Amino acid sequence: MTVPPILELKDLAKTYQVRQGMFSPKLPLKAVDGVSLSIPRGETLGLVGESGCGKSTLAKLLLGLEKPTAGEILVDGVAVSGASWRKELSRRIQPIFQDPYSSLNPRKTVRRIVAMPLEVHGIATAHERARMVEEILDVVGLPRRAADSTPNQMSGGQRQRVAIARALVMRPEIVICDEPTSALDVSVQAQILNLLLELRRDFGLTYVFISHNLAVVEHLADRVAVMYLGRIVEDRPAAEVFAGPRHPYTRALLESVLTPDPALGVPDTRLGAVFPNPIDPPSGCAFHPRCPHAAERCRGDAPAPKADGGGRVACHYPIERTA
Amino acid sequence: MTAAPLLSVSDLTIDIPLGGRTLHAVRGVSFEVSRGETLCIVGESGSGKSLTSLALMNLLPGRLKRAAAAMSFDGIDLLSIPERRMSDLRGDRMAMIFQEPMTSLNPAYTIGNQLTEAFLRHRKTTRKEAFGRAVYLLEKVGITAADRRMKQYPHQLSGGLRQRVMIAMALMCEPDLLIADEPTTALDVTIQAQILLLLKDLQKELGIAIILITHDLGVVARIADRVAVMYAGELVESGPAAPLFQSPAHPYTRGLLECIPQPGKTRPGEPLGSIPGLVPSLTGRVSGCVFRNRCPRAEEACSGEVPVVAFGDARRVRCLFAEGVR
Ligand SMILES: Nc1ncnc2c1ncn2[C@@H]1O[C@H](COP(=O)(O)OP(=O)(O)O)[C@@H](O)[C@H]1O
Ligand SMILES: Nc1ncnc2c1ncn2[C@@H]1O[C@H](COP(=O)(O)OP(=O)(O)O)[C@@H](O)[C@H]1O
Ligand SMILES: [Mg+2]
Ligand SMILES: [Mg+2]
Numbered sequence: 001m002t003v004p005p006i007l008e009l010k011d012l013a014k015t016y017q018v019r020q021g022m023f024s025p026k027l028p029l030k031a032v033d034g035v036s037l038s039i040p041r042g043e044t045l046g047l048v049g050e051s052g053c054g055k056s057t058l059a060k061l062l063l064g065l066e067k068p069t070a071g072e073i074l075v076d077g078v079a080v081s082g083a084s085w086r087k088e089l090s091r092r093i094q095p096i097f098q099d100p101y102s103s104l105n106p107r108k109t110v111r112r113i114v115a116m117p118l119e120v121h122g123i124a125t126a127h128e129r130a131r132m133v134e135e136i137l138d139v140v141g142l143p144r145r146a147a148d149s150t151p152n153q154m155s156g157g158q159r160q161r162v163a164i165a166r167a168l169v170m171r172p173e174i175v176i177c178d179e180p181t182s183a184l185d186v187s188v189q190a191q192i193l194n195l196l197l198e199l200r201r202d203f204g205l206t207y208v209f210i211s212h213n214l215a216v217v218e219h220l221a222d223r224v225a226v227m228y229l230g231r232i233v234e235d236r237p238a239a240e241v242f243a244g245p246r247h248p249y250t251r252a253l254l255e256s257v258l259t260p261d262p263a264l265g266v267p268d269t270r271l272g273a274v275f276p277n278p279i280d281p282p283s284g285c286a287f288h289p290r291c292p293h294a295a296e297r298c299r300g301d302a303p304a305p306k307a308d309g310g311g312r313v314a315c316h317y318p319i320e321r322t323a
Numbered sequence: 324m325t326a327a328p329l330l331s332v333s334d335l336t337i338d339i340p341l342g343g344r345t346l347h348a349v350r351g352v353s354f355e356v357s358r359g360e361t362l363c364i365v366g367e368s369g370s371g372k373s374l375t376s377l378a379l380m381n382l383l384p385g386r387l388k389r390a391a392a393a394m395s396f397d398g399i400d401l402l403s404i405p406e407r408r409m410s411d412l413r414g415d416r417m418a419m420i421f422q423e424p425m426t427s428l429n430p431a432y433t434i435g436n437q438l439t440e441a442f443l444r445h446r447k448t449t450r451k452e453a454f455g456r457a458v459y460l461l462e463k464v465g466i467t468a469a470d471r472r473m474k475q476y477p478h479q480l481s482g483g484l485r486q487r488v489m490i491a492m493a494l495m496c497e498p499d500l501l502i503a504d505e506p507t508t509a510l511d512v513t514i515q516a517q518i519l520l521l522l523k524d525l526q527k528e529l530g531i532a533i534i535l536i537t538h539d540l541g542v543v544a545r546i547a548d549r550v551a552v553m554y555a556g557e558l559v560e561s562g563p564a565a566p567l568f569q570s571p572a573h574p575y576t577r578g579l580l581e582c583i584p585q586p587g588k589t590r591p592g593e594p595l596g597s598i599p600g601l602v603p604s605l606t607g608r609v610s611g612c613v614f615r616n617r618c619p620r621a622e623e624a625c626s627g628e629v630p631v632v633a634f635g636d637a638r639r640v641r642c643l644f645a646e647g648v649r
Contacts, residue, residue: 050511050513051483051511185538186540186582190595190598191597193584193595197592197594212511212512215541219584219589219595238591253513258512259585259586260585261544261545262569265546269517271513
């Protein structure tokens with residue numbers, strides 16, 4: 001018998017209705033458009049793509065903060081649905097967001113903030129909750145005295161530790177990290193990444209790790225999913241993707257990563273800077289207007305994801321394998 | 324032959340009065356930039372990068388005090404120049420891209436108005452020509468439907484678009500010196516690459532000198548000719564980019580490089596380097612090496628005088644135990 005993945009998304013979609021001007025009619029915007037992914041327990045999925053491609057919307061769907069327009073989320077092979085879907089998701093899946101400034105109430109004490117999810121779910125007695133909070137503050141490397149401070153008295157790195165403590169106090173199995181270190185200085189980013197690595201090992205956590213920093217994703221992820229205009233264009237083991245991307249968009253993203261090597265100049269990705277209007281997406285393959293290899297077929301015919309080595313790629317003319 | 328640098332600053336100090344006490348935000352900073360050259364000032368937040376750039380443009384908030392031994396731009400003494408002439412230089416020969424785009428975009432005017440205003444003021448030109456140049460630059464920085472954008476107001480644009488408008492605005496007059504404060508920090512890596520490439524192209528074409536301020540060592544490595552590393556208000560190390568990255572001399576520079584995952588060098592999943600501790604308070608008397616409380620090499624002597632020493636190929640470092648200095 002095979003073990004089902006801890007998290008599986010089947011054709012997940014979220015369409016918003018938006019107006020472009022005050023008096024224009026509402027139009028559908030497909031923020032997430034038929035996403036299927038599968039994450040084995042204990043693995044880290046890196047989710048990458050330019051801003052506006054739907055990463056945060058996907059995160060919100062996984063957290064139960066938004067309701068899907070279509071598709072399913074399965075946890076341990078069981079579809080999460082019905083009246084209690086939201087509560088069920090939030091017990092097992094917890095978030096860490098980019099901006100600890102706005103996601104933490106600046107006037108509440110750390111103790112209150114971290115205890116809150118436990119209270120909401122009615123877990124343990126007040127006395128036990130206090131002990132759980134102190135334990136988790138230890139785990140994330142915050143001094144005990146931090147418990148009585150408020151976030152506005154803390155540094156950015158400490159605030160992110162509070163956010164991590166709040167996520168972990170629920171003992172979730174899955175943690176959704178949406179740009180968790182993007183607002184931090186590099187020396188603080190390193191500390192937080194090290195903490196996330198440690199926690200993954202100690203608690204056997206499964207991460208969905210969203211970042212625009214592909215070097216960071218390469219450091220953490222077992223698998224990488226590349227998103228473009230609501231769809232996954234490439235989803236393969238991280239080592240394979242970084243050794244040889246198959247989708248031209250993935251390659252452009254990888255080329256854009258500026259490693260600190262002064263022998264290399266600024267890359268020319270030949271991508272054109274224009275991210276398409278999500279309300280009026282291009283025909284065929286949504287990437288074709290920016291793709292250096294686009295052919296006639298790409299303009300008319302949207303490529304379906306095809307099995308490719310240890311993953312899948314949605315491209316009519318994937319880049320040749322080098323190895 | 325060595326031409327005189329376009330901009331030179333020596334011993335720049337910025338003090339911030341804080342009700343009786345003084346925050347010594349920038350101390351003893353010296354650097355030069357030549358035509359056609361890119362100097363990157365790199366450092367973590369709060370290290371004094373933005374204040375330094377504002378001081379060059381004489382745009383510090385009123386209660387902040389700027390002092391320097393010397394500061395000149397193309398032979399003009401920036402310490403004694405009347406504000407009227409300084410304001411002629413700004414936006415024409417010296418342009419700045421601010422970290423926060425809304426500080427320099429006026430919410431009451433259209434993008435088109437703001438892009439063409441300085442160009443029309445400083446140049447003998449027509450409205451039509453100014454409009455054409457603005458559209459050209461908007462397209463260059465990756466803005467679609469540039470004609471339509473020209474008629475919009477700043478609040479109608481996203482943060483990323485505003486930032487790109489700022490960049491186009493700074494380039495309108497083809498400045499001799501462009502100071503760009505974290506110009507791509509808020510943008511996608513794809514657009515970042517595009518904009519850095521654009522800056523490089525314009526530099527080649529027009530011989531612009533660029534001071535680029537960033538906290539991103541990747542950006543620095545890829546575009547800097549010379550680098551100045553800033554920590555807690557001081558330049559701890561400076562020099563040509565290649566040797567600086569090859570063999571960083573100051574323990575802080577080394578520490579920073581070890582903090583970032585580097586494909587091919589760091590092993591996935593292994594712990595990254597880190598710099599323990601916090602930046603010290605800069606109010607009251609600041610003495611000795613400012614990095615000593617976090618430095619793995621620190622010794623007793625580091626709380627005494629730490630001079631800047633020159634070594635190697637035009638490199639400078641402020642450390643008693645710098646790597647590669649005999
Ligand atoms: N609540 C919402 N209402 C309408 N449109 C939204 C909403 N949230 C996100 N969007 C749109 O959905 C798309 C994807 O957004 P998002 O998931 O935030 O992208 P990312 O996190 O990759 O930057 C964008 O075009 C965005 O404008
Ligand atoms: N207007 C101001 N009033 C008081 N303190 C300031 C002001 N501007 C900057 N500072 C302080 O000066 C230091 C340097 O700031 P800044 O130059 O903005 O740093 P960076 O750009 O490197 O992040 C910081 O500690 C900051 O808090
Ligand atoms: Mg997002
Ligand atoms: Mg700044």
